[in-house]
Amino acid sequence: MKKKIPTLLLLILLLTVFTVPAFAASNDTQALDVRITSPTAVEMKPIYAGDITAEVTNNSSGTLNHLNCFLSVFDVDRGLSYNVDEFGEKAYVAYPLSLAPGETATVTIPVKVNYVGNFRFTVTVLDLDSERSCISQPLTVHMLTASELNKTVATIVAVIMPILCLSATLVLFRKRKIKS
Amino acid sequence: MIETSGVSKTYHNGFTAVRELNLHVNEGDIFGFLGPNGAGKTTTIRMLDGLLAPTTGTIRIAGMDVTAQSTEVKKIIGVVPESHGYYYWMTAREYLQYFDALFHPEKSDSKYIDLLLERVGLADKHNVSVGQFSRGMKQRLGIAKALINHPKIIFLDEPTLGLDPKGQKEIQDLLRGLNENEGLTIFITSHMLKDIEVLCNRVCIIKDGLMIEQGSIRELQDRYMDTYTILLQSSDNLRAVKLLKDAEHLPQVSLCEERIEITCPSHLNAEGILAVKHRVATALFSEGLDILELSHKSLSMEDVFFKAIERGEKKAVSA
Amino acid sequence: MNKAMLKKELNESMFESKGLWMMVAVSVILSALLIVVANIKEGAAMAQSDILQYAIKAVMFMTIMVSMVLGGSCFVSEREGHTMESLLLTPVSKFSLTLSKYTSAVILGAILYLVSVPYIIAISYGSGLAVRALLICLLNGGLLLLAFSAIAVSFSILTDSSKTAILVSGLLLVVLMFPAFAQGILKQSLIGRTFLAMDPLANCFTLMTPLLSEVASIGTVTQYIWPQVIFAALSIALLVWSSKRISLKGEK
Structure with missing residues (x-):
């Protein structure tokens, strides 16, 4: 009886691992690996223009003919994902690959970031034959604020200008009325 | 100009x-x-x-x-x-x-x-x-x-x-x-x-x-006046009308409000019209009637305008 | 250009066509936007150069719209008010007439740009981008102002109602602005890229990024200026051509 309980638990665990699709997929994608090799992190202002290099490895025993590699961007502060074409002219391009068993390929994605914020860039590899994907470790891109809006100056101008314009308008209308 | x-x-x-x-x-x-x-x-x-x-x-x-x-x-x-x-x-x-x-x-x-x-x-x-x-x-x-x-x-x-x-x-x-x-x-x-x-x-x-x-x-x-109409005002218009009709045998004599209108025949020329005016004046004076006004009727611009327009329409139709 | 007519047009635009009140409205709108951007959390997350770009776009849009409304009604209002015949009976040439009205619309636009100068300086305060921002606003904005005012005045000559003239000019502004907001696939397509390369508004917006965010040298953005220069030249050519077609109401 004492042996039966751990055996049962082990069975349940094994059943769960192999029947839940997420675990199943996770297990299978180990056949494919993608890793951003450079840069390791970005912290810049006001603009970062460079290449993101990723290595894609086929760990499976068969050839993977229809792999596609592309960039994704996540804005941590704003909780948004973006169209990557805003992050460089060629950032939106997907790179097709074909890898023999054990082969590794390097993909270079040129990017240009001129937004301020805390981003995570990832490279995804999609295998169209098996309809499975693999995502790289996130690359931290921290774009710093070059300078900040001076709230005091902005508020003063925002308050004074309409008053000035309104006064000038009233004076001009009054002047015209007196003239005629 | x-x-x-x-x-x-x-x-x-x-x-x-x-x-x-x-x-x-x-x-x-x-x-x-x-x-x-x-x-x-x-x-x-x-x-x-x-x-x-x-x-x-x-x-x-x-x-x-x-x-x-x-x-x-x-x-x-x-x-x-x-x-x-x-x-x-x-x-x-x-x-x-x-x-x-x-x-x-x-x-x-x-x-x-x-x-x-x-x-x-x-x-x-x-x-x-x-x-x-x-x-x-x-x-x-x-x-x-x-x-x-x-x-x-x-x-x-x-x-x-x-x-x-x-x-x-x-x-x-x-x-x-x-x-x-x-x-x-x-x-x-x-x-x-x-x-x-x-x-x-x-x-x-x-x-x-x-x-x-x-x-x-x-x-x-x-140009647009078809007939010549003499306008006359005498000291006694009723007597004057009777006189001109009966004695002078002028057929186109009528009394319109304060004036006597004498329409001259269309064939009369300027001399003929003058002769009619002379006859009328002589007849009235001989009967002791005074002439207060002697003039002629002329066309108003409105008459001229409508007659001209009418003529223009006729011309256009014939053309 | 006839000075008396220019003076009358300015007077009419400022006082009768509510040009001065439009100036107050523009200033109130800019102030409201600035207060919002300066005080809300989302605004604080934006880079100063980004805020500056949005501000310049807003200033340009409002200025061009006001000039277009005034330019689009200048000839039509003369026809609708039956004053055109008296003007055409003066020895002032049709071209001089057109030029006076066009200059008045442009001057009013320039006044609106001047009103926006303190806002641009306030937004760019401390960034060292003020001169660049003002140059974009006054030079590129100036080119677009010249172009769109010319188009509005031309339509005022060629159409029979001020509504049509303003609507057609406004529509053209929106159509030309459209490629600037194209995203993703459309932006990257051949048609999208062609339009983006030719569109004066999109080019004006595009040059702001290298000039304000990347702080690139002015020489590197000349490719974006040419479409605006060509567009302004074509619009002024349209104005000159239209000036010969000034006519009375219903004559066309």
Whole structure:
């Protein structure tokens, strides 16, 4: 009886691992690996223009003919994902690959970031034959604020200008009325 | 002063508004240009002042070709268009100053503006905005604007349209004064036949773009008078009628209100009419009746206009 | 150009066509936007150069719209008010007439740009981008102002109602602005790229990024200026051509 309980638990665990699709997929994608090799992190202002290099490895025993590699961007502060074409002219391009068993390929994605914020860039590899994907470790891109809006100056101008314009308008209308 | 020769205007849509117009306006004339609605009056005025180019024919104003020398012509004419617009936010003085500056950009003549305001009776309203003006005041301001460039000819398209009798009289007096005192040639189109009769010395009648008549008012009246009617007022009209019918055997004698009308036979010439007048006077005096008034009936401008239009229609049908 | 007519047009635009009130409205709108951007959390997350770009776009849009409204009604209002005939009967040439009205619309636009100068300086305060921002606003904005005012005045000559003239000019502004907001696939397509390369508004917006965010030299953005220069030249050519077609109401 004492042996039966751990055996049962082990069975349940094994059943769960192999029947839940997420675990199943996770297990299978180990056949494919993608890793951003450079840069390791970005912290810049006001603009970062460079290449993101990723290595894609086929760990499976068969050839993977229809792999596609592309960039994704996540804005941590704003909780948004973006169209990557805003992050460089060629950032939106997907790179097709074909890898023999054990082969590794390097993909270079040129990017240009001129937004301020805390981003995570990832490279995804999609295998169209098996309809499975693999995502790289996130690359931290921290774009710093070059300078900040001076709230005091902005508020003063925002308050004074309409008053000035309104006064000038009233004076001009009054002047015209007196003239005629 | 104005000479047109074979002037026609056909619009892009094929509509011919004016055909073969030959006008002759002398210097110092007050020339009336008459016609029913759609006759081509406004098109003619716009061709005369250079706003529209004639399709065929030539127009000369003060010897200048209107098409070729339009800028020069604009300097010697003044125009009061039919639907005359104003900048309602301007005062009368500002309005005249503005047009003065458009004509004379080099220097403004404020004394002349004062004079014009005085002449059109708006001197006391010079600082009132045009938006507050009555229709008559606006029309007078329009005339002042037309005079801003010291023109030799002034064109007025329906100048008394929509004005009350007082306003009409004011405009008539103003135009007559300009003609008599300054020798200004005036070209008027109007529906108000009374205006034309009172103001103009020469007229032209146009229908469907065709000129039907042109001449002095007297000439047209004579041309369209079929019969000659003597108008008579005696000390006793009843006795006079009886006497003329019975004793003198004048058949066309009738009493109309205060006057006796004697219609002469249409075949009579001037001498014959004089002879009838002589017979009538002798007969009345011999019976001891006094003659208080002896005149003849003449056609009104309205009669002339309708007869001319009728003749024009007949001509068009026969053509 | 006739000085008296220019003076009258300015007077009319400022006082009668509510040009001065439009200036007050523009200033109130800019102030409201600035206060919002300066004080809300989302605004604080934006880079100063980004805020500056948005501000310049807003200033340009409002200025061009006001000039277009005034330019689009200048000839039509003369026709509708029956004052055109009197103007055409003066020795002032049609071209001079057009030029005076066009200059008035442009001057009013320039006044609005001047009103926006303090806002641009306030937004760019401390970034060292003020001169660049003002140059973009006044030079590029100036080119677009010249172009769109010319288009509006031309349509005012060629159409019979001020509504049509303003609507057609406004529509053209929106159509030309459209490629600037194209995203993703459309932006990267051949048609998208062609439009982006030719569109004066998109080019004006595009040059702001290298000039304000990347602080690139002015020489590197000349490719974006040419479409605006060509567009302004074509618009002025349209204005000159239209000036010969000034006519009375219904004559066309």
